Amino acid sequence: MNSMSPSQAPLLQVSGVTLQYKTRDHLVTATYRVSFDVYPSDRFVLLGPSGCGKSTLLKAVGGYMSPTEGTLKLKGQTIRKPGPDRCMVFQEFDQLLPWKTVKKNVMFGLEASGKLRGRAAEEKAMQYIEKVNLAKFADSYPHMLSGGMKQRVAIARAMAMEPDILLMDEPFAALDALTRRKMQDELLQLWADTRFTVLFVTHSIPEAVLIGNRILMLSPHPGQVKAELNSDGSDPADSQGKKLSERIHDMLFSEQVEEMGPLGALPDARLVDRAGHHAVGGPLS
Amino acid sequence: MNEAAPARAAGVHNERPEFVREGELTKEFGVVEKPLTVAERLFNNGALRKVVLLLIIGAIWEWYARHLNNPLLVPTLSSTLQAFWEAILTGAMPARVATSVRLLFQGYGVGLLLAFVFTTLAITTRIGNDLLELLTSMFNPLPAIALLPLALIWFGLGDKSIIFVVVHSVLWAVALNTHSGFRSVSTTMRMVGRNYGLGGLRLVFKVLIPAAFPSILTGLKIGWAFAWRTLIAAELVYGAASGQGGLGWFIYESKNQLEIPSVFAGLFAVILIGLFVENVIFRGIETRTVRRWGMQT
Numbered sequence: 001m002n003s004m005s006p007s008q009a010p011l012l013q014v015s016g017v018t019l020q021y022k023t024r025d026h027l028v029t030a031t032y033r034v035s036f037d038v039y040p041s042d043r044f045v046l047l048g049p050s051g052c053g054k055s056t057l058l059k060a061v062g063g064y065m066s067p068t069e070g071t072l073k074l075k076g077q078t079i080r081k082p083g084p085d086r087c088m089v090f091q092e093f094d095q096l097l098p099w100k101t102v103k104k105n106v107m108f109g110l111e112a113s114g115k116l117r118g119r120a121a122e123e124k125a126m127q128y129i130e131k132v133n134l135a136k137f138a139d140s141y142p143h144m145l146s147g148g149m150k151q152r153v154a155i156a157r158a159m160a161m162e163p164d165i166l167l168m169d170e171p172f173a174a175l176d177a178l179t180r181r182k183m184q185d186e187l188l189q190l191w192a193d194t195r196f197t198v199l200f201v202t203h204s205i206p207e208a209v210l211i212g213n214r215i216l217m218l219s220p221h222p223g224q225v226k227a228e229l230n231s232d233g234s235d236p237a238d239s240q241g242k243k244l245s246e247r248i249h250d251m252l253f254s255e256q257v258e259e260m261g262p263l264g265a266l267p268d269a270r271l272v273d274r275a276g277h278h279a280v281g282g283p284l285s
Numbered sequence: 286m287n288e289a290a291p292a293r294a295a296g297v298h299n300e301r302p303e304f305v306r307e308g309e310l311t312k313e314f315g316v317v318e319k320p321l322t323v324a325e326r327l328f329n330n331g332a333l334r335k336v337v338l339l340l341i342i343g344a345i346w347e348w349y350a351r352h353l354n355n356p357l358l359v360p361t362l363s364s365t366l367q368a369f370w371e372a373i374l375t376g377a378m379p380a381r382v383a384t385s386v387r388l389l390f391q392g393y394g395v396g397l398l399l400a401f402v403f404t405t406l407a408i409t410t411r412i413g414n415d416l417l418e419l420l421t422s423m424f425n426p427l428p429a430i431a432l433l434p435l436a437l438i439w440f441g442l443g444d445k446s447i448i449f450v451v452v453h454s455v456l457w458a459v460a461l462n463t464h465s466g467f468r469s470v471s472t473t474m475r476m477v478g479r480n481y482g483l484g485g486l487r488l489v490f491k492v493l494i495p496a497a498f499p500s501i502l503t504g505l506k507i508g509w510a511f512a513w514r515t516l517i518a519a520e521l522v523y524g525a526a527s528g529q530g531g532l533g534w535f536i537y538e539s540k541n542q543l544e545i546p547s548v549f550a551g552l553f554a555v556i557l558i559g560l561f562v563e564n565v566i567f568r569g570i571e572t573r574t575v576r577r578w579g580m581q582t
Binding site: 062064082083084086087088090092094095097098099108109112113114141142143144161 | 471473474476477478479480481482483487491492495496498574577578579580
């Protein structure tokens with residue numbers, strides 16, 4: 001895997017974090033005492049089915065909510081509110097501001113946070129727009145772009161901030177399968193270029209195996225750490241000839257059946273279906 | 286899951302042979318992109334269609350007024366236009382229009398400012414939200430003109446009373462639309478703003494207002510229409526106070542002197558200004574903003 005010296009301090013420390021949020025009638029516990037450490041240049045994946053609190057966890061790291069128990073620390077500092085040292089890339093296409101061109105969207109982060117102004121912001125923006133191969137579209141408005149291009153702009157905007165950590169909330173989930181594959185490769189390419197640290201949320205097993213160098217698996221209702229695995233992107237087989245993705249699949253699958261009985265297989269099947277290649281020939285494909 | 290594949294193939298009707306077409310495909314389909322005829326293209330022009338409709342309506346008016354032959358009830362289009370032209374030449378009409386437009390601007394401006402304060406309060410605090418909801422549901426249905434008697438007592442005969450009722454007519458419509466616009470701004474977009482360190486008024490100006498701009502623009506349009514009709518009505522009711530009346534007063538005065546073509550000319554001016562604001566000013570803003578941004582088609 002990654003050559004990581006043990007003396008290196010973790011960049012992000014999540015320890016014993018319980019997250020709760022209120023709906024109209026309930027106080028929902030999204031995660032229960034979740035702990036993990038993210039080191040610099042990690043591609044750390046939070047993987048789990050719907051309802052395991054992985055997105056809520058990412059929001060807490062983003063500073064949009066505070067834990068009822070436990071602490072979240074970035075570079076030793078407790079996270080209290082959103083800030084440009086943690087840039088979020090969302091799943092939704094409307095994260096781009098429709099009244100700004102691609103270039104202005106990327107500049108928006110730099111200028112709003114006061115990091116850079118004017119020409120300097122423009123140059124930095126163009127540098128990252130070129131990195132995601134959108135230089136030709138710098139003056140286009142978001143509504144003229146395809147879904148994949150919009151996500152690339154969002155990634156460029158977040159990366160241009162050169163944040164301590166990049167937070168990605170299922171950024172490719174709304175894309176078609178071919179575009180998603182392409183974007184995953186591009187993300188890895190970008191990582192090879194700049195070695196940023198990314199915390200990546202997904203419900204797709206193949207995506208987790210491909211993107212992550214470290215995968216945190218969460219069980220649902222409420223989210224608890226089920227396993228933390230290493231991955232080198234090649235989906236290697238273990239001593240019993242079982243592939244990493246199969247091991248993950250079995251862990252998630254067995255739990256669903258135990259918890260919900262025969263009907264419990266349904267949400268899991270959907271999970272696998274959306275995940276991509278597991279779905280081929282599956283019941284829902 | 287993979288054992289499902291042969292099972293699926295088994296029950297399927299597979300006697301149809303596969304085929305691939307060899308050689309060139311036919312080129313006998315004619316032109317792929319054929320230009321429309323001149324007539325078709327002219328008919329596709331919305332402005333032209335409307336002008337044609339307008340001419341037809343004008344022709345019907347002219348014909349009916351001549352047929353009726355009673356200029357005290359319905360003057361002809363030509364005599365209306367003539368009265369309009371004369372009023373412009375004598376300087377009466379431009380002065381009246383200027384008075385009305387000045388009052389409108391003052392009332393509209395104050396109304397917008399108040400609407401901004403109310404909606405900003407409403408999105409930042411819960412109590413502000415309750416206050417705005419309560420006030421809009423109370424006052425939005427209340428016709429501005431009904432407040433005129435009260436305004437006369439409070440502010441006396443003068444511009445202030447008119448401005449007061451115009452503000453009332455603008456404020457609630459704009460506040461209601463702006464507020465619903467703010468509330469429909471997606472959580473994601475707000476989170477993006479906060480991610481880059483925006484909060485409070487900066488978030489309002491840099492994210493919420495542009496994101497809610499389609500609704501705000503609708504509010505501005507409705508507010509403008511309310512303001513304009515309230516203004517003319519208020520002028521009609523109590524006319525000139527500061528010596529120089531507006532368009533409403535022009536209409537009222539002409540009626541008293543039984544100059545019916547001038548009454549029509551006054552109405553004509555009201556309509557013209559309405560058309561100008563709607564089709565030039567607001568349309569211009571729309572094409573430059575929400576249409577360009579793809580937020581409205």
